Amino acid sequence: MISTTFQERRRIESLDAPALAAHQLGRLNRLLKAILPANHFYGEKLAAIAPEHLANADGPLSSLEQLPELPFTFKEELIASRHPGQLTANLTFPLDRYTRFHQTSGTHGRPLVVLDTPEDWAWWMDCWQYIFDAAEVQPGECAFFAFSFGPFIGFWSAFDAAAARGCLVVPGGGMTTLGRLELMRTSKPTVILCTPSYALHMAEVGSEHQLDVGNLGVRCLILAGEAGGSVPATRARIEAAWQARVLDHGGASEVGPWGYGDAEGQGLYVNGNDFVAEFLSLESGAAAAEGELSELVLTNLGRVGTPIVRYRTGDVVRPSWRHEGPNRFVFLPGGILSRVDDMLVIRGVNVFPSSVEQIIRSFPELIEYRMLVRKQGEMDQLLVEIEDRLDDPPRVATELQLRLGLKVEVRSVPLGSLPRVEGKGKRFIDERCNPQ
Numbered sequence: 193m194i195s196t197t198f199q200e201r202r203r204i205e206s207l208d209a210p211a212l213a214a215h216q217l218g219r220l221n222r223l224l225k226a227i228l229p230a231n232h233f234y235g236e237k238l239a240a241i242a243p244e245h246l247a248n249a250d251g252p253l254s255s256l257e258q259l260p261e262l263p264f265t266f267k268e269e270l271i272a273s274r275h276p277g278q279l280t281a282n283l284t285f286p287l288d289r290y291t292r293f294h295q296t297s298g299t300h301g302r303p304l305v306v307l308d309t310p311e312d313w314a315w316w317m318d319c320w321q322y323i324f325d326a327a328e329v330q331p332g333e334c335a336f337f338a339f340s341f342g343p344f345i346g347f348w349s350a351f352d353a354a355a356a357r358g359c360l361v362v363p364g365g366g367m368t369t370l371g372r373l374e375l376m377r378t379s380k381p382t383v384i385l386c387t388p389s390y391a392l393h394m395a396e397v398g399s400e401h402q403l404d405v406g407n408l409g410v411r412c413l414i415l416a417g418e419a420g421g422s423v424p425a426t427r428a429r430i431e432a433a434w435q436a437r438v439l440d441h442g443g444a445s446e447v448g449p450w451g452y453g454d455a456e457g458q459g460l461y462v463n464g465n466d467f468v469a470e471f472l473s474l475e476s477g478a479a480a481a482e483g484e485l486s487e488l489v490l491t492n493l494g495r496v497g498t499p500i501v502r503y504r505t506g507d508v509v510r511p512s513w514r515h516e517g518p519n520r521f522v523f524l525p526g527g528i529l530s531r532v533d534d535m536l537v538i539r540g541v542n543v544f545p546s547s548v549e550q551i552i553r554s555f556p557e558l559i560e561y562r563m564l565v566r567k568q569g570e571m572d573q574l575l576v577e578i579e580d581r582l583d584d585p586p587r588v589a590t591e592l593q594l595r596l597g598l599k600v601e602v603r604s605v606p607l608g609s610l611p612r613v614e615g616k617g618k619r620f621i622d623e624r625c626n627p628q
Contacts, residue, residue: 194356196318196465201325204465205519212520213256216468219493220259221251226496231284233270234501237263259468260479264489265503270304270446279305284497294345296445306345306445309497313349316448318494319466320353323452326461327412327439329383331358336381338372338390341365345445347385347416359383369397376408384413388420388430393612395433396559406435416441419546422527425553427457440527442507447500448492451524460528464521466493470502471511474532483510483525487532506532508544534620536565538572541598545620548576551595555588557581560610564621575601579610 207215225246229235240262245252253259270281279287292308308316329335335354339346341363355361362379364372373394376384384391391413398405413436415421420430421440430438442451442460450467451460462469470489471480480486488507492500508530512523529544536543545563552561559579566573578588585602592600611618 193314194318194321194353195314196321198321198325201322201465202518205322205521207464207520209513209520212464216464216493217253217256218251219466220256220468220491221253223493223496223499224252227284227499231282231499233282234499237265238501256468259491259502260470262502265501267304267446267504267506271302280307280498282498282500283307284499285309290497292348293343294348294445295343296345304446307498308495312495312497313352315466315494316349317353317356319449319463320350321357322463322465323350323414323439323441323449324353324357326452326454327383327414327437329354329357329359329412332360333383334360334362334379334381335383335385336362336364336372336376336379338364338384338386338394349449350385350414354383369394370401370403373398373401373403373405373408376405376410377403380409382409382411384410384434384436386413386415387417387613388415388423388426389418389613391415391430391434391438392426395430396612405433408434410434410436412437412439414439414441416443419528419530420549421453422457422459423546423549423553424457425550429553429556442528444505446498447490447503447505448495450490450492451527453527454519454523459523459525461519461521461523462488462490467491468493469511469522471509472504474508474535480511482514483512485510485529488524488528508532508535534622536572536574538565538574538598541596543574543596543598547596548592549619551592552576552578552588554591555580558588559607560612562610562619562621564623566623573601574598575603577603577605577610579607580604581607 227234228246241252289309290307291310292313294306296304337347337351351361362381395405413434415438420426421438427438440453440460443449451462453460468491471486472489473480474485488505488509490503490505507528509524512525515523529546534545548563552558557580562577564575583604585604589600589602
């Protein structure tokens with residue numbers, strides 16, 4: 193069941209900065225009063241919030257400006273192995289209150305278990321309505337979910353949220369790529385949900401079997417798991433193959449579905465109704481200014497069973513508050529630019545994986561690619577492997593040098609030799625610590 197209406201969501205999106213801050217403060221105070229002191233993890237972390245402050249009618253915080261006084265939350269703090277006998281650290285209730293079990297993919301470290309109560313799961317579905325609004329998903333449409341339906345949270349919440357919205361939902365788990373394409377041909381979905389890598393792979397497999405995905409009648413692909421949905425060249429390639437619009441989405445199992453793309457594909461809005469976003473300058477560590485390269489920090493506002501307060505996401509973004517249009521939520525031009533641990537400084541030049549992807553995807557003859565970082569003496573070196581129908585890596589190396597200001601080794605590999613996955617594509621391999 194969806195607890196918010198379309199009109200209410202539009203109203204909240206349009207709030208000016210002071211009104212939105214007051215709205216977020218009210219939700220944050222209600223969350224803190226609900227989780228403290230029952231949540232032992234945050235009871236210890238937020239011990240500075242005195243019991244008498246929790247008893248205040250309006251809540252313990254009088255302003256959002258007090259939020260930075262609270263400690264950060266890091267993923268490693270939540271890992272079960274650090275808390276013997278617990279599936280995860282930040283549970284507010286006894287285990288029998290929880291009905292949903294998922295865990296992170298482990299792409300950036302050890303998998304983390306996340307649990308949700310029925311109320312928390314309803315909150316997830318409410319968050320997804322902002323994404324479906326942006327994609328203009330209507331009741332009665334058919335939505336196809338091209339992911340594995342394993343313990344990784346993937347599009348599980350989107351599946352239930354689409355059904356609650358009145359869509360016909362088609363699960364594509366446990367199938368080959370060709371099998372999924374055949375099911376799309378018979379079920380006639382107008383909306384596809386998958387990763388950017390898998391959208392490209394499905395188009396590739398379709399072409400190999402004389403099945404043009406552009407003729408399937410899909411009008412929109414909602415993409416998540418990678419930065420590709422906000423990378424113009426990747427987005428353009430997917431839209432051309434599918435003859436459909438692409439909408440980017442940002443989210444994480446431990447945080448929730450926090451971001452959704454704009455109509456032009458220029459980046460991501462942070463859902464300010466359900467999340468408070470902070471931005472830490474990568475240069476100074478202080479609060480970031482307009483457009484400054486920063487790490488995204490999120491606090492969710494409606495997940496009482498497994499709350500997250502000031503979570504260091506590791507996502508590198510550039511915040512913008514001075515954008516035009518009716519949506520006044522903070523905007524992230526270019527979406528997620530990198531991960532903090534994937535950012536490179538090669539011979540003094542900052543290199544973002546998304547920047548490399550933008551250049552690579554601008555070559556229509558390149559099918560797949562991979563970046564490898566290696567040590568050569570004391571210097572970091574970047575190698576880019578490409579599957580190239582023209583087998584002409586020098587032209588790609590020239591473009592990388594021109595646009596990055598950096599000489600990059602580019603090497604052709606046999607067509608079809610690089611990995612294809614339905615989940616998050618791992619195109620960045622760091623061999624500096626383990627050259628083997």
